[in-house]
Amino acid sequence: MQQEGPLPADTAAPTVADGADLDRRLAAALERTGHAVRTLLWRQAYANGLSPIQTQLLLHLSGGARPPRSSDLAAEFDVSAATMSEALTALRRKELVRREPDPGDRRSHVLLLTDAGRRLAGELAHWSDPVTTWLGGAPEADKAGTLRFLLDLIARLHGTGVLAVARTCVTCRFFARAAHDDPELTHHCRLLDTPFGDAALRVDCAEHQPAGEA
Template sequence: MTKDDPFEGTSGSVARRVMTGLVKVGIAIKSHAWQEAEGRNLTPTQGQILALLRLRSSTGLRLSELADGLAVSLATTSETVDTLVQKGFVQKTRLPQDGRVRTITLTETGKAEADRVAGWPDFLLDAVDTLSPAEQTVFLHGLIKMIRALQERGQIPVSRMCVTCRFFRPHVYPESDRPHHCAFVDLPFGDRHLRLECPDHEPSPPEAAERIWKQFVSLGSE
Protein backbone atom coordinates (compact mmCIF):
# COMPACT_ATOMS: atom_id res chain seq x y z
CA MET A 1 0.00 0.00 0.00
CA THR A 2 1.46 3.42 -0.95
CA LYS A 3 0.82 6.60 1.03
CA ASP A 4 -0.38 8.57 -2.02
CA ASP A 5 -2.85 6.02 -3.24
CA PRO A 6 -3.67 3.27 -0.76
CA PHE A 7 -5.63 1.30 -3.34
CA GLU A 8 -2.83 0.93 -5.88
CA GLY A 9 -1.00 -2.33 -5.50
CA THR A 10 -3.41 -3.88 -3.00
CA SER A 11 -6.66 -4.16 -4.93
CA GLY A 12 -5.29 -6.28 -7.78
CA SER A 13 -6.20 -5.71 -11.39
CA VAL A 14 -9.81 -5.02 -12.33
CA ALA A 15 -9.72 -8.17 -14.48
CA ARG A 16 -8.77 -10.27 -11.48
CA ARG A 17 -11.54 -8.76 -9.36
CA VAL A 18 -14.10 -9.35 -12.13
CA MET A 19 -12.91 -12.96 -12.18
CA THR A 20 -13.32 -13.23 -8.40
CA GLY A 21 -16.84 -11.82 -8.70
CA LEU A 22 -17.73 -14.31 -11.42
CA VAL A 23 -16.42 -17.19 -9.31
CA LYS A 24 -18.63 -16.03 -6.43
CA VAL A 25 -21.69 -15.89 -8.71
CA GLY A 26 -20.72 -19.33 -10.07
CA ILE A 27 -20.65 -20.76 -6.53
CA ALA A 28 -24.11 -19.32 -5.85
CA ILE A 29 -25.46 -20.87 -9.07
CA LYS A 30 -23.94 -24.27 -8.30
CA SER A 31 -25.17 -24.37 -4.74
CA HIS A 32 -28.66 -23.27 -5.80
CA ALA A 33 -28.74 -25.93 -8.55
CA TRP A 34 -27.80 -28.63 -6.01
CA GLN A 35 -30.56 -27.51 -3.63
CA GLU A 36 -33.17 -27.46 -6.38
CA ALA A 37 -31.98 -30.77 -7.85
CA GLU A 38 -32.10 -32.50 -4.46
CA GLY A 39 -35.61 -31.21 -3.88
CA ARG A 40 -36.74 -32.80 -7.17
CA ASN A 41 -34.73 -35.99 -6.82
CA LEU A 42 -32.50 -35.09 -9.76
CA THR A 43 -28.77 -34.55 -10.06
CA PRO A 44 -27.64 -31.21 -11.50
CA THR A 45 -26.45 -33.06 -14.65
CA GLN A 46 -29.87 -34.65 -15.09
CA GLY A 47 -31.42 -31.20 -14.69
CA GLN A 48 -29.00 -29.72 -17.25
CA ILE A 49 -29.90 -32.41 -19.80
CA LEU A 50 -33.61 -31.70 -19.36
CA ALA A 51 -32.98 -27.97 -19.69
CA LEU A 52 -30.83 -28.43 -22.80
CA LEU A 53 -33.40 -30.68 -24.48
CA ARG A 54 -36.09 -28.10 -23.71
CA LEU A 55 -33.97 -25.28 -25.11
CA ARG A 56 -32.39 -26.91 -28.10
CA SER A 57 -34.71 -29.17 -29.92
CA SER A 58 -38.18 -30.37 -30.66
CA THR A 59 -36.77 -33.09 -32.89
CA GLY A 60 -34.34 -34.46 -30.33
CA LEU A 61 -30.58 -34.41 -29.82
CA ARG A 62 -28.01 -37.13 -30.29
CA LEU A 63 -25.96 -38.32 -27.35
CA SER A 64 -22.84 -36.61 -28.73
CA GLU A 65 -24.74 -33.31 -29.12
CA LEU A 66 -25.90 -33.49 -25.51
CA ALA A 67 -22.36 -34.27 -24.33
CA ASP A 68 -20.99 -31.30 -26.34
CA GLY A 69 -23.74 -29.01 -25.09
CA LEU A 70 -22.95 -29.79 -21.46
CA ALA A 71 -19.17 -30.20 -21.84
CA VAL A 72 -19.25 -33.59 -20.12
CA SER A 73 -18.00 -36.97 -21.35
CA LEU A 74 -20.03 -39.23 -23.59
CA ALA A 75 -19.96 -41.93 -20.90
CA THR A 76 -21.42 -39.60 -18.24
CA THR A 77 -24.05 -38.35 -20.69
CA SER A 78 -25.04 -41.89 -21.68
CA GLU A 79 -25.34 -42.98 -18.04
CA THR A 80 -27.40 -39.90 -17.13
CA VAL A 81 -29.71 -40.31 -20.13
CA ASP A 82 -30.33 -43.96 -19.16
CA THR A 83 -31.37 -42.81 -15.67
CA LEU A 84 -33.69 -40.19 -17.18
CA VAL A 85 -35.21 -42.89 -19.43
CA GLN A 86 -35.89 -45.01 -16.31
CA LYS A 87 -37.53 -42.01 -14.67
CA GLY A 88 -39.75 -41.55 -17.71
CA PHE A 89 -38.43 -38.06 -18.51
CA VAL A 90 -36.76 -38.81 -21.87
CA GLN A 91 -37.01 -41.38 -24.61
CA LYS A 92 -34.62 -42.67 -27.25
CA THR A 93 -35.93 -42.83 -30.80
CA ARG A 94 -34.30 -44.24 -33.93
CA LEU A 95 -34.02 -41.82 -36.86
CA PRO A 96 -36.34 -42.95 -39.68
CA GLN A 97 -33.65 -42.14 -42.28
CA ASP A 98 -30.88 -44.00 -40.40
CA GLY A 99 -31.91 -46.66 -37.88
CA ARG A 100 -28.37 -46.77 -36.41
CA VAL A 101 -28.76 -43.22 -35.06
CA ARG A 102 -30.84 -42.62 -31.97
CA THR A 103 -32.02 -39.25 -30.75
CA ILE A 104 -33.15 -38.29 -27.27
CA THR A 105 -36.37 -36.35 -26.77
CA LEU A 106 -38.42 -35.27 -23.78
CA THR A 107 -41.53 -37.22 -22.87
CA GLU A 108 -44.65 -35.30 -21.80
CA THR A 109 -43.64 -35.79 -18.14
CA GLY A 110 -40.10 -34.75 -19.05
CA LYS A 111 -41.37 -31.54 -20.67
CA ALA A 112 -43.16 -30.55 -17.47
CA GLU A 113 -40.06 -31.36 -15.41
CA ALA A 114 -37.84 -29.45 -17.87
CA ASP A 115 -40.10 -26.38 -17.51
CA ARG A 116 -39.53 -26.48 -13.75
CA VAL A 117 -35.77 -26.99 -14.16
CA ALA A 118 -35.59 -24.01 -16.54
CA GLY A 119 -36.65 -21.81 -13.63
CA TRP A 120 -33.72 -22.84 -11.38
CA PRO A 121 -31.48 -19.84 -12.25
CA ASP A 122 -34.37 -17.36 -11.80
CA PHE A 123 -33.11 -16.51 -8.31
CA LEU A 124 -30.42 -14.44 -10.11
CA LEU A 125 -32.98 -12.24 -11.84
CA ASP A 126 -33.65 -10.14 -8.74
CA ALA A 127 -29.94 -9.40 -8.49
CA VAL A 128 -29.65 -8.59 -12.21
CA ASP A 129 -32.69 -6.32 -11.87
CA THR A 130 -30.74 -4.13 -9.45
CA LEU A 131 -28.70 -2.98 -12.49
CA SER A 132 -30.05 -0.10 -14.57
CA PRO A 133 -31.10 -0.95 -18.16
CA ALA A 134 -27.89 0.68 -19.43
CA GLU A 135 -25.77 -1.34 -16.98
CA GLN A 136 -27.54 -4.54 -18.01
CA THR A 137 -26.78 -3.86 -21.68
CA VAL A 138 -23.09 -3.20 -20.97
CA PHE A 139 -22.97 -6.33 -18.81
CA LEU A 140 -24.59 -8.38 -21.58
CA HIS A 141 -22.06 -7.03 -24.06
CA GLY A 142 -19.21 -8.01 -21.74
CA LEU A 143 -20.64 -11.48 -21.18
CA ILE A 144 -20.95 -12.04 -24.92
CA LYS A 145 -17.28 -11.14 -25.38
CA MET A 146 -16.26 -13.49 -22.59
CA ILE A 147 -18.43 -16.38 -23.77
CA ARG A 148 -17.09 -16.02 -27.31
CA ALA A 149 -13.48 -16.00 -26.06
CA LEU A 150 -14.13 -19.17 -24.01
CA GLN A 151 -15.84 -20.79 -27.00
CA GLU A 152 -12.90 -20.00 -29.25
CA ARG A 153 -10.65 -21.85 -26.81
CA GLY A 154 -13.05 -24.77 -26.44
CA GLN A 155 -13.51 -24.00 -22.74
CA ILE A 156 -17.29 -23.67 -22.74
CA PRO A 157 -20.10 -25.39 -24.68
CA VAL A 158 -20.99 -23.56 -27.87
CA SER A 159 -23.85 -21.06 -27.47
CA ARG A 160 -26.08 -20.07 -30.34
CA MET A 161 -25.36 -16.35 -30.01
CA CYS A 162 -26.19 -13.57 -32.48
CA VAL A 163 -22.52 -12.68 -32.76
CA THR A 164 -21.70 -16.09 -34.24
CA CYS A 165 -24.80 -16.32 -36.45
CA ARG A 166 -24.78 -16.11 -40.22
CA PHE A 167 -27.89 -13.91 -40.11
CA PHE A 168 -26.24 -11.26 -37.92
CA ARG A 169 -25.42 -7.90 -39.57
CA PRO A 170 -23.76 -5.68 -36.92
CA HIS A 171 -23.97 -1.88 -36.98
CA VAL A 172 -25.67 -1.52 -40.35
CA TYR A 173 -27.76 1.35 -38.94
CA PRO A 174 -25.11 3.25 -36.92
CA GLU A 175 -27.35 6.22 -36.10
CA SER A 176 -30.17 4.11 -34.71
CA ASP A 177 -30.73 2.67 -31.22
CA ARG A 178 -31.32 -0.59 -33.13
CA PRO A 179 -28.07 -0.64 -35.11
CA HIS A 180 -27.97 -4.37 -35.94
CA HIS A 181 -30.01 -6.39 -38.40
CA CYS A 182 -31.22 -9.98 -38.22
CA ALA A 183 -31.49 -11.34 -41.75
CA PHE A 184 -33.52 -14.29 -40.51
CA VAL A 185 -36.50 -12.21 -39.41
CA ASP A 186 -35.39 -9.26 -41.55
CA LEU A 187 -35.63 -6.76 -38.69
CA PRO A 188 -33.31 -4.30 -36.93
CA PHE A 189 -32.41 -4.80 -33.27
CA GLY A 190 -30.26 -3.23 -30.55
CA ASP A 191 -27.51 -4.38 -28.21
CA ARG A 192 -30.12 -5.00 -25.53
CA HIS A 193 -31.75 -7.61 -27.79
CA LEU A 194 -28.59 -9.61 -28.52
CA ARG A 195 -29.29 -13.29 -27.90
CA LEU A 196 -27.13 -15.84 -26.17
CA GLU A 197 -29.24 -18.81 -27.23
CA CYS A 198 -31.43 -18.43 -30.31
CA PRO A 199 -33.37 -21.34 -31.84
CA ASP A 200 -32.96 -19.83 -35.33
CA HIS A 201 -29.19 -19.48 -35.05
CA GLU A 202 -27.03 -20.89 -37.83
CA PRO A 203 -23.26 -20.63 -37.47
CA SER A 204 -21.39 -18.14 -39.67
CA PRO A 205 -18.90 -19.67 -42.08
CA PRO A 206 -15.39 -19.26 -40.54
CA GLU A 207 -14.26 -16.68 -43.13
CA ALA A 208 -17.26 -14.44 -42.35
CA ALA A 209 -17.26 -15.04 -38.58
CA GLU A 210 -14.09 -13.07 -37.90
CA ARG A 211 -15.18 -10.16 -40.11
CA ILE A 212 -18.60 -9.99 -38.41
CA TRP A 213 -17.02 -10.10 -34.96
CA LYS A 214 -14.55 -7.28 -35.79
CA GLN A 215 -17.42 -5.18 -37.14
CA PHE A 216 -19.43 -5.83 -33.98
CA VAL A 217 -16.70 -4.93 -31.47
CA SER A 218 -15.32 -1.98 -33.46
CA LEU A 219 -18.45 0.09 -32.80
CA GLY A 220 -19.80 -1.66 -29.73
CA SER A 221 -19.97 -0.62 -26.07
CA GLU A 222 -16.61 0.11 -24.54
Protein backbone atom coordinates in the same frame (compact mmCIF):
# COMPACT_ATOMS: atom_id res chain seq x y z
CA MET B 1 -5.42 -4.91 19.33
CA GLN B 2 -3.90 -3.31 16.26
CA GLN B 3 -3.39 -5.69 13.34
CA GLU B 4 0.17 -5.98 12.14
CA GLY B 5 1.21 -6.42 8.53
CA PRO B 6 -0.76 -5.61 5.36
CA LEU B 7 -4.51 -5.96 5.30
CA PRO B 8 -6.01 -8.80 3.24
CA ALA B 9 -6.61 -7.77 -0.35
CA ASP B 10 -10.40 -7.61 0.03
CA THR B 11 -10.26 -5.25 3.04
CA ALA B 12 -7.37 -3.04 1.97
CA ALA B 13 -8.11 0.53 0.94
CA PRO B 14 -8.96 0.87 -2.76
CA THR B 15 -6.10 1.99 -4.98
CA VAL B 16 -5.68 2.77 -8.64
CA ALA B 17 -5.16 -0.68 -10.15
CA ASP B 18 -3.52 -1.67 -13.39
CA GLY B 19 -5.46 -3.42 -16.14
CA ALA B 20 -4.17 -6.88 -15.29
CA ASP B 21 -5.36 -6.55 -11.69
CA LEU B 22 -8.81 -5.46 -12.86
CA ASP B 23 -8.97 -8.44 -15.22
CA ARG B 24 -8.13 -10.81 -12.36
CA ARG B 25 -10.82 -9.30 -10.17
CA LEU B 26 -13.37 -9.56 -12.97
CA ALA B 27 -12.47 -13.23 -13.42
CA ALA B 28 -12.82 -13.73 -9.65
CA ALA B 29 -16.23 -12.01 -9.67
CA LEU B 30 -17.38 -14.23 -12.54
CA GLU B 31 -16.22 -17.31 -10.60
CA ARG B 32 -18.10 -16.14 -7.51
CA THR B 33 -21.23 -15.50 -9.56
CA GLY B 34 -20.90 -18.90 -11.22
CA HIS B 35 -20.62 -20.56 -7.83
CA ALA B 36 -23.84 -18.88 -6.67
CA VAL B 37 -25.66 -19.90 -9.84
CA ARG B 38 -24.45 -23.50 -9.52
CA THR B 39 -25.58 -23.59 -5.90
CA LEU B 40 -29.10 -22.48 -6.85
CA LEU B 41 -29.28 -25.07 -9.62
CA TRP B 42 -27.94 -27.88 -7.42
CA ARG B 43 -30.44 -27.12 -4.67
CA GLN B 44 -33.27 -27.42 -7.19
CA ALA B 45 -31.78 -30.64 -8.54
CA TYR B 46 -31.42 -32.37 -5.18
CA ALA B 47 -34.88 -31.23 -4.08
CA ASN B 48 -36.30 -33.16 -7.06
CA GLY B 49 -34.12 -36.26 -6.68
CA LEU B 50 -31.94 -35.40 -9.67
CA SER B 51 -28.25 -34.88 -10.20
CA PRO B 52 -27.11 -31.44 -11.45
CA ILE B 53 -26.42 -32.74 -14.96
CA GLN B 54 -29.82 -34.44 -15.11
CA THR B 55 -31.44 -31.13 -14.19
CA GLN B 56 -29.43 -29.28 -16.83
CA LEU B 57 -30.44 -31.85 -19.43
CA LEU B 58 -34.14 -31.47 -18.68
CA LEU B 59 -33.88 -27.69 -18.92
CA HIS B 60 -31.87 -27.92 -22.14
CA LEU B 61 -34.27 -30.36 -23.78
CA SER B 62 -37.25 -28.20 -22.82
CA GLY B 63 -35.87 -25.22 -24.71
CA GLY B 64 -34.36 -26.82 -27.81
CA ALA B 65 -36.07 -26.48 -31.18
CA ARG B 66 -34.35 -29.54 -32.69
CA PRO B 67 -34.15 -32.79 -30.70
CA PRO B 68 -30.45 -33.55 -30.10
CA ARG B 69 -28.51 -36.80 -30.23
CA SER B 70 -26.54 -38.05 -27.26
CA SER B 71 -23.28 -37.04 -28.95
CA ASP B 72 -24.61 -33.51 -29.44
CA LEU B 73 -25.40 -33.28 -25.73
CA ALA B 74 -21.98 -34.62 -24.73
CA ALA B 75 -20.35 -31.81 -26.75
CA GLU B 76 -22.81 -29.26 -25.38
CA PHE B 77 -22.04 -30.10 -21.76
CA ASP B 78 -18.37 -30.87 -22.38
CA VAL B 79 -18.53 -34.34 -20.83
CA SER B 80 -17.55 -37.78 -22.06
CA ALA B 81 -19.94 -39.93 -24.07
CA ALA B 82 -20.07 -42.39 -21.16
CA THR B 83 -21.05 -39.69 -18.66
CA MET B 84 -23.79 -38.41 -20.94
CA SER B 85 -25.07 -41.92 -21.61
CA GLU B 86 -25.28 -42.59 -17.88
CA ALA B 87 -27.25 -39.38 -17.23
CA LEU B 88 -29.66 -40.04 -20.10
CA THR B 89 -30.17 -43.66 -19.02
CA ALA B 90 -31.14 -42.42 -15.55
CA LEU B 91 -33.64 -39.95 -17.01
CA ARG B 92 -35.13 -42.61 -19.27
CA ARG B 93 -35.44 -44.94 -16.27
CA LYS B 94 -37.37 -42.19 -14.49
CA GLU B 95 -39.55 -41.85 -17.61
CA LEU B 96 -38.59 -38.20 -18.05
CA VAL B 97 -36.81 -38.63 -21.39
CA ARG B 98 -37.49 -40.89 -24.37
CA ARG B 99 -35.53 -41.89 -27.48
CA GLU B 100 -36.83 -41.76 -31.03
CA PRO B 101 -35.17 -42.54 -34.38
CA ASP B 102 -33.38 -39.55 -35.88
CA PRO B 103 -35.36 -38.43 -38.96
CA GLY B 104 -32.09 -37.46 -40.65
CA ASP B 105 -30.23 -40.71 -39.84
CA ARG B 106 -32.25 -43.81 -39.01
CA ARG B 107 -29.15 -45.41 -37.47
CA SER B 108 -29.13 -42.76 -34.73
CA HIS B 109 -31.58 -41.62 -32.09
CA VAL B 110 -32.64 -38.24 -30.76
CA LEU B 111 -33.76 -37.38 -27.22
CA LEU B 112 -37.06 -35.78 -26.29
CA LEU B 113 -38.87 -35.05 -23.05
CA THR B 114 -41.84 -37.13 -22.03
CA ASP B 115 -44.94 -35.34 -20.74
CA ALA B 116 -43.70 -35.92 -17.19
CA GLY B 117 -40.27 -34.59 -18.14
CA ARG B 118 -41.76 -31.45 -19.64
CA ARG B 119 -43.84 -30.80 -16.53
CA LEU B 120 -40.81 -31.24 -14.29
CA ALA B 121 -38.67 -29.04 -16.53
CA GLY B 122 -41.30 -26.31 -16.14
CA GLU B 123 -40.95 -26.53 -12.36
CA LEU B 124 -37.14 -26.62 -12.53
CA ALA B 125 -37.11 -23.46 -14.65
CA HIS B 126 -37.73 -21.45 -11.47
CA TRP B 127 -34.24 -22.24 -10.16
CA SER B 128 -33.02 -18.80 -11.25
CA ASP B 129 -35.81 -16.80 -9.57
CA PRO B 130 -33.54 -15.36 -6.83
CA VAL B 131 -31.26 -13.96 -9.55
CA THR B 132 -33.94 -12.72 -11.94
CA THR B 133 -35.86 -11.10 -9.08
CA TRP B 134 -32.87 -8.90 -8.29
CA LEU B 135 -32.14 -8.28 -11.97
CA GLY B 136 -35.70 -7.06 -12.43
CA GLY B 137 -34.82 -3.91 -10.52
CA ALA B 138 -31.53 -3.20 -12.28
CA PRO B 139 -31.29 -0.51 -15.01
CA GLU B 140 -32.11 -1.86 -18.47
CA ALA B 141 -29.04 -0.28 -20.05
CA ASP B 142 -26.75 -1.92 -17.48
CA LYS B 143 -28.29 -5.32 -18.12
CA ALA B 144 -28.07 -4.97 -21.91
CA GLY B 145 -24.44 -3.87 -21.77
CA THR B 146 -23.56 -6.71 -19.40
CA LEU B 147 -25.26 -9.23 -21.68
CA ARG B 148 -23.21 -8.01 -24.65
CA PHE B 149 -20.00 -8.11 -22.61
CA LEU B 150 -20.64 -11.66 -21.42
CA LEU B 151 -21.58 -12.92 -24.88
CA ASP B 152 -18.38 -11.40 -26.29
CA LEU B 153 -16.45 -13.22 -23.55
CA ILE B 154 -18.24 -16.48 -24.40
CA ALA B 155 -17.36 -15.97 -28.06
CA ARG B 156 -13.69 -15.46 -27.19
CA LEU B 157 -13.65 -18.58 -24.99
CA HIS B 158 -15.34 -20.55 -27.75
CA GLY B 159 -12.84 -19.27 -30.31
CA THR B 160 -9.92 -20.47 -28.19
CA GLY B 161 -11.48 -23.90 -27.61
CA VAL B 162 -12.38 -23.43 -23.93
CA LEU B 163 -16.08 -23.78 -24.76
CA ALA B 164 -17.03 -26.44 -27.28
CA VAL B 165 -20.44 -25.03 -28.20
CA ALA B 166 -21.67 -21.43 -28.40
CA ARG B 167 -24.96 -20.69 -30.17
CA THR B 168 -25.02 -16.98 -29.40
CA CYS B 169 -25.79 -14.08 -31.69
CA VAL B 170 -22.20 -12.87 -31.66
CA THR B 171 -20.87 -16.23 -32.90
CA CYS B 172 -23.44 -16.53 -35.71
CA ARG B 173 -22.82 -15.89 -39.39
CA PHE B 174 -26.11 -13.99 -39.63
CA PHE B 175 -25.06 -11.44 -36.99
CA ALA B 176 -23.99 -7.96 -38.15
CA ARG B 177 -22.63 -5.96 -35.23
CA ALA B 178 -23.24 -2.20 -35.11
CA ALA B 179 -24.84 -2.24 -38.55
CA HIS B 180 -27.17 0.69 -37.79
CA ASP B 181 -26.72 4.17 -36.36
CA ASP B 182 -29.70 3.81 -34.01
CA PRO B 183 -28.18 3.01 -30.58
CA GLU B 184 -31.36 1.17 -29.57
CA LEU B 185 -31.35 -1.03 -32.70
CA THR B 186 -27.67 -1.11 -33.58
CA HIS B 187 -27.21 -4.75 -34.67
CA HIS B 188 -28.83 -6.65 -37.53
CA CYS B 189 -29.90 -10.27 -37.98
CA ARG B 190 -29.45 -11.16 -41.65
CA LEU B 191 -31.53 -14.32 -41.28
CA LEU B 192 -34.62 -12.49 -40.01
CA ASP B 193 -33.67 -9.20 -41.71
CA THR B 194 -34.32 -7.43 -38.43
CA PRO B 195 -32.45 -4.71 -36.52
CA PHE B 196 -32.12 -5.19 -32.77
CA GLY B 197 -30.23 -3.91 -29.74
CA ASP B 198 -28.03 -5.44 -27.06
CA ALA B 199 -31.02 -6.34 -24.90
CA ALA B 200 -32.30 -8.73 -27.60
CA LEU B 201 -29.04 -10.65 -28.04
CA ARG B 202 -29.65 -14.40 -27.80
CA VAL B 203 -27.66 -16.72 -25.57
CA ASP B 204 -28.85 -19.94 -27.24
CA CYS B 205 -30.45 -19.54 -30.66
CA ALA B 206 -32.10 -22.47 -32.44
CA GLU B 207 -31.36 -20.90 -35.85
CA HIS B 208 -27.68 -20.33 -35.07
CA GLN B 209 -25.11 -21.10 -37.74
CA PRO B 210 -21.43 -20.69 -36.83
CA ALA B 211 -19.65 -17.69 -38.29
CA GLY B 212 -17.65 -18.70 -41.34
CA GLU B 213 -20.00 -21.57 -42.20
CA ALA B 214 -21.24 -21.58 -45.79
